[in-house]
Amino acid sequence: MEMVLVSRETIKPSSPTPSHLRIYPLSFIDNIFYRKYVPALVFYNTKDCSNQNSKISQLRESLSQVLSKYYPFAGKLKDKTSIECNDQGVSFLVTKVQKNISEILQNPTEELLNPLFPEELPWKDMDWSGTLIVIQINCFACGGIAISICMTHKVGDGTTLFNFMNDWAIINQKIEQEEEGLLVLPVPLLGEGASIFSQRDLPIFPELKLVKGNKMVYKRFVFQASMIKSLKTMVTNSTNSPTRVQVVTALIYKRAVSTMGLNFKIAPFSTVVDLRRRMVPPLSERCVGNIIWFSSMQINKKEMELPELVCEIKQGLSEFCDVYPKQFAGKEKDNLSFISGCLKHVNDFYTDDQTMFTFSSWCGFPIYEVDFGWGKPTWVTTFGSSLRNLIFMVDTRDGNGIEAYVNMEESDMARFENDAELLKYASLNPSVGHDS
Structure with a gap:
């Protein structure tokens, strides 16, 4: 599929993580989970080609703001049981796709969908020093946009992933609509998992290794x-x-x-x-x-x-x-x-x-x-x-x-x-x- 990588950058939280929150503990369930990137891809059949650059700018700003609430996601794995919340940020890629979004939706094959994810990361193991989340914004010729996100399973499940996406979207709506005033979001309950499913004195088990197939x-x-x-x-x-x-x-x-x-x-x-x-x-x-x-x-x-x-x-x-x-x-x-x-x-x-x-x-x-x-x-x-x-x-x-x-x-x-x-x-x- 004909597409061009327009930019690659790192988006950091809009406010620094306080020093007393720098080490974020993982639960015993987090610890046993693999580091594979879980992929999701969301299509928006918008028709306005003229303001895609404005939309990208807003997405950067809103992502930075939501990362300050989900500050562990902007950090890195410190070891097998914790994240160092060092505000290093997440990877953010933008592409231009020389197709209309309808061509993908009419024939959603693996060959057409794969390039819409960042760097063939879906279900790949994250490097221990890698970014916990990678996002790619795909801009189509018709004005449509597809946002893909790959989040390492080590930091959360599907509920966590879509709570993050929805909170990001709510912040972006406010920026898009140029609303003033304080935005009150439900607070993500960070650390609850590690509190309830505490590692304590448990042995650190190997990460799950589901069986890989051939071809x-x-x-x-x-x-x-x-x-x-x-x-x-x-x-x-x-x-x-x-x-x-x-x-x-x-x-x-x-x-x-x-x-x-x-x-x-x-x-x-x-x-x-x-x-x-x-x-x-x-x-x-x-x-x-x-x-x-x-x-x-x-x-x-x-x-x-x-x-x-x-x-x-x-x-x-x-x-x-x-x-x-x-x-x-x-x-x-x-x-x-x-x-x-x-x-x-x-x-x-x-x-x-x-x-x-x-x-x-x-x-x-x-x-x-x-x-x-x-x-x-x-x-x-x-x-x-x-x-x-x-x-x-x-x-x-x-x-x-x-x-x-x-x-x-x-x-x-x-x-x-x-x-x-x-x-x-x-x-x-x-x-x-x-x-x-």
């Missing part, structure tokens, strides 16, 4: 709201009120296991669970960091029909929520040994070279609320990973459908993407605007 590809499958409704109707007699995510997860898992010639006994399942609202008492959505854990499941049957599989997934989540959030927040004397055992179990589970399917969902996140003053996004997406059998799920723009990003080895994907049972409910990479 990895990723494909986008879109489940329209009507198709999800059909899936729910099919399984509702067996389980009460399954969620959108549960029925889509079950279908993808079942069809992947089948098309790869496996069975459930030898292909375990894991899903990432946001702990915030499940803790006792619940935590604020504003808590910064990795406030997530893995609900893993080894099914004792080789085969299972979809309704039964949805029940199994729903039951597994319920059992997880009855134990882990309470134990993680508990004050029992054996808590350290419990948590140490949890960390070891997850690390062992993910380093074992087995066929594991890992699901992570951004559904329900405020991803389509990120309004910089130019209107809400036209499309929000992510990018493929080298991690085998990792499935990401994101809301469609209407909030009722689901876009699933499936990462598989090329030979496995060749069978999966042509599976008739899957394609009854999902469309393979439709144009944006025809998927909700």
Whole structure:
């Protein structure tokens, strides 16, 4: 794709971090997470070509201001358990793309999307001395803008990423609209994760190493709201009120296991669970960091029909929520040994070279609320990973459908993407605007 790198600079916080906040502790969950950059890409189909330079200037200013609130993000990793908040800033790139944004949205292929991310960073390991966040602003010939952000997983999860994006956007709106007066933002709760999930005397476990595949590809499958409704109707007699995510997860898992010639006994399942609202008492959505854990499941049957599989997934989540959030927040004397055992179990589970399917969902996140003053996004997406059998799920723009990003080895994907049972409910990479 024809594009030009216009500028590359470092944006620093608008005000210095106080000396007593220079060392920011990481939680034991942050510590076990990999340093890979988690990618998000947000499209704005604005029509005004004349003031793109003004928009870029405003984005610089608002980013500088939001970094003063999220000051650890402008620092660097000091060691395996803390960030040095030295205000070194984040990388900020600007490109000019010699295409209209509609050409990307009509055919959102990997080849077209990849250059819109900074320096091929999606899912790459961050250097220990690297910048924690890298942002690229892509300006299209039609006036449209696509903002990509790569944030190292070491400092936060999906909730953290989109809280940061939304706060940045709110500050930018005020600058865009030339509003005067004090802007009151909800305060990001920094340090809460390390306070609740304290490293204390726990051993420092190795970072998670999900299994990498050979010749990895990723494909986008879109489940329209009507198709999800059909899936729910099919399984509702067996389980009460399954969620959108549960029925889509079950279908993808079942069809992947089948098309790869496996069975459930030898292909375990894991899903990432946001702990915030499940803790006792619940935590604020504003808590910064990795406030997530893995609900893993080894099914004792080789085969299972979809309704039964949805029940199994729903039951597994319920059992997880009855134990882990309470134990993680508990004050029992054996808590350290419990948590140490949890960390070891997850690390062992993910380093074992087995066929594991890992699901992570951004559904329900405020991803389509990120309004910089130019209107809400036209499309929000992510990018493929080298991690085998990792499935990401994101809301469609209407909030009722689901876009699933499936990462598989090329030979496995060749069978999966042509599976008739899957394609009854999902469309393979439709144009944006025809998927909700």
